[in-house]
Amino acid sequence: MSDIDSLKQQLAEAEAALAAIKGSPDDISPLAPKTAPRVHPVRGVTLSAVAAEVRYRGRDDVMLMKLEAGSTLAGVFTKSSTRSAPVLWCERALEGLTAGGGPVGVIANAGNSNAFTGAAGEESTRAMATRAASALGTVPERVFVASTGVIGERLPHQKIEAVIETLAASLTADGWARCAGAIMTTDTFPKLASVQCEIDGVPVTISGMAKGSGMIAPDMATMLAFAATDANIGQSALQALLAEGTDVSFNAVTVDGDTSTSDTLLLGATGKAAHDRIEDAGDGRLDGFRAALRGMLQDLAHQVVRDGEGASKFIEVRVTGAETHAAAKTIALSIANSPLVKTAFAGEDPNWGRIVMAVGKSGEKADRDALTIRFGDILVAEKGWVADSYREEDGAAYMRAQDLVVSADVGVGNGAASVWTCDLTYAYVRINADYRS
C-alpha cells in the first residue's frame, strides 16, 4: 500500500472512531420503536400544529388541542419549587375546572419553556390562554398551557398568538402525529400511543402523545404528555385514575435523575362514548379502562426512556423483597439513577458490585447477606456473594443485548417495584455539554 493510501485509511479509521463517540445530532435513538404506532382518533378531540418559529426554524413548534364542551380533564405536574408559569397556570385552571363549561383547550409550544421568566412568564401564559380561548369559543381558565425548551429566556408569545387562528382553523381528529412532532425538543422521534378497551360493553379509545428525553425523572418523568379518551368519567375519578397510572409509568422512569420545571401530563375525557357516566374511580366497570390507561401511559413513558439523551440500552430495574412497595421503588431508583451503574451498562460491563453499592446507598432496609441479583434469568449473586453457578462470560454476553432486565431481591419483606431507565454514554455528555450552542 502506498503512503497516501495508508494515510487515507488511518484518517478514515480515526474519523470513524470520532463519529462513534460523538454521534450526530440528527441520529434517531437506536432504541426508537421500529414502526410508528397507529393512533386511533378520539371522539370529541381535534388537534393541529403549525410553525411559529418561537426558536426552531422550518418545523412545527406550536400545537392546539380542543376537547368538546362537556369534557373533564385530569392533570399531574412537576413538584419542582421553581416550576414554570405555565405549570402554575395549569394547576390553577385544574382546580377551577368543571364539566359544565365550554370546550377545553390545550396550547403548547416547543423551544422555550417560559420557566424562570419572572412576571413576564405569567403575562405570556395568560396571553396564550386568552387568544386560544377566543379562537376555541371558551374562557381562558379552560385553556391549559404548556411550554418546553430553554429556561430563563422570555417567551415571544406574540409569535404564538399570531398563529392561533390558523391552528383553530385546521383542527382535525387525526392531528395526533403532527402534534407529537411539534412538541419535540431534543427528542429524536415523536412519541405516540393508542389503545382501545371497553367500559360496560361499550368500546372506548385512549390516545396520547409525549415529548421528553432529558431532565427525565420523577416527579414528573416526561416534560409534556397529552392524552385523551372518549370515556364518560367524572372529574375526580379521572384524576384518581391518572394519578394511579402515573405512579407506575411516568413516575417510574428516569434518565438522569433531574426534574424539569415544566413537566405536565394532561388526560381529557370527552364523554362521547355511549356508556353511563362513571363518577367513582373504584367502580368495577373501569377495570379494563384502568389497565388500558396504565398500559398506554407505560408505553409513552418507556418511549421517553428509549429516547433518553445518548441512550444505547433500555433497562428495567425490578426490586423485590423490600419492606414496602415505596421502599422497593426507592431502591430501584437508587440503582437506576447511579452514574456508576449507568456507565457500566454503557460499557456492557456486568458489574454487579455496583448494583450492591446502589442498593446500599438507597437508605432503605436491605439484608446484605440475603441479597439476590439477576441479569435477565441469570442468577448472579445470592446470599451476599457471587452465585456458584455464575460465570462472568454469561453476564458479559447478556449485557450485549439492547433491552436489559436487572433484578434485585433485598430479602427483608414483600415490597416490589419496577422502574425503567437507560445507560449513561459519551453521547449524553456531548448532548448536554453543548445543548445551547
Next chain:
Amino acid sequence: MSDIDSLKQQLAEAEAALAAIKGSPDDISPLAPKTAPRVHPVRGVTLSAVAAEVRYRGRDDVMLMKLEAGSTLAGVFTKSSTRSAPVLWCERALEGLTAGGGPVGVIANAGNSNAFTGAAGEESTRAMATRAASALGTVPERVFVASTGVIGERLPHQKIEAVIETLAASLTADGWARCAGAIMTTDTFPKLASVQCEIDGVPVTISGMAKGSGMIAPDMATMLAFAATDANIGQSALQALLAEGTDVSFNAVTVDGDTSTSDTLLLGATGKAAHDRIEDAGDGRLDGFRAALRGMLQDLAHQVVRDGEGASKFIEVRVTGAETHAAAKTIALSIANSPLVKTAFAGEDPNWGRIVMAVGKSGEKADRDALTIRFGDILVAEKGWVADSYREEDGAAYMRAQDLVVSADVGVGNGAASVWTCDLTYAYVRINADYRS
C-alpha cells in the same frame, strides 16, 4: 501543501481530537495540586507500605500504620446498608476501644475492597487484623482494617498476611507519602495534608492521607482517609471533633452521588504532645485545633474532588437564604449532583437555567421569585429572572476558569452551606464504562 502533507495534518487533528476525548489512563488530573504538600511526622505514629500484589503489579498496595500505646482513635464510616466486612469490623472495634490497651494499628489494602464477599469477607478481615496485631504487639480488636477496590471478589488475604512482618519491620515516622500511594486505586495522585497548631500553648501536628476518586458522595465522601495527631484528647471528644469536621469536609463533597460500601475515615491521637489531656470537645483550648482539623480534612476532601473521575473543573456550590443549614446543604447537593449541571460545566456553558432546575428539584423550600444566582462575582439572575446587568459573554468567559464558584440565594431564610464537586465529562464515562476491563 501536498496531498500527503494535508492528509498527515488531518490525521494529526483527528487523533488529537480522539485523545482529548479519551484521555489516557496514565494522565494525572489537571486539577491536581501543583506541588506535593510537606507532611509533618506525628509523634507516636509510624507507617510503612509494600507491594503484596493483591491485584496490582509493580506497586505498593498494602500499608500499615502503628499508633503507640495510649492512643485514642475516632472513626466515621459509610452508612451503606451493604457496607463491607472491614467496615463492620472497624465499627465493632471502635465501640470497644479504650485508651488503656496496647498499640493501635491500621492495615489497609488497595485493589480489592472485600465487599459483598459473604462469610469469607469476615474471615479475611479477621486474618488481617490478627496477623497485624501479632506483629504490632497488640490485640486484633485494636487493629482497624480497610480495603478498597473491586467489589464482590474474594480477598486473597494470604498475600497480605505474607507481607505483614515486612511491614512491621519497616515502620517509619516519615512513611506518610508512601502509604498515600499504596492505597490509591483509580486515583491519579496521592492525597496528603498536614497542619500544625497549638493546644494550650503547646505545638501540635495533624497529618493525614486520603484516597478516592469515584463513588465520591456523602456519606462518606472518600473511600479511605487516615489521619493522626499527637494531641492528647480523650476518645469521645476526638470522635465529636472528627464528626463535626467531617460534616463540612468529606460529607460536603460529591463526584457522582454514588456511595461506596467501604468508606472509612480514621483519626488517631497519640497524646504525645505535652499539654494536659482534654476530655471535652467543647473545651475552649481546642478552638485552634478544631479549626486546624477542619482545614486539614477540607484539604484532603477537596483533593478527592480534584481527582474526581474525569474532572476538568473544581466547583464550589454555595447556597444561602435557605430555611436551615441542612436545607442549604440539600439544595447545594442537588445542584452539585445534577448531571445536567455537571455536563454544562464540562461544556463551559453558563447554563444558569439548570441551576434553577436543580434548586427546584431539591425538595427544600425556595422562593422562585426571590432566587439570586451568581457565577463568581457575576450577578446572573435575581428576583426570578435574568439580571439586567448580566451579559451571556461574561458568564461564558467565567466558565473557562478551572476553579469555579456558583452561588444561589434561595430567599427564604438564613440557612447556608457550601459543597464541592467537579464536572461530568467524556472521561468520566470512559473511566467507568471500562473500569474492570
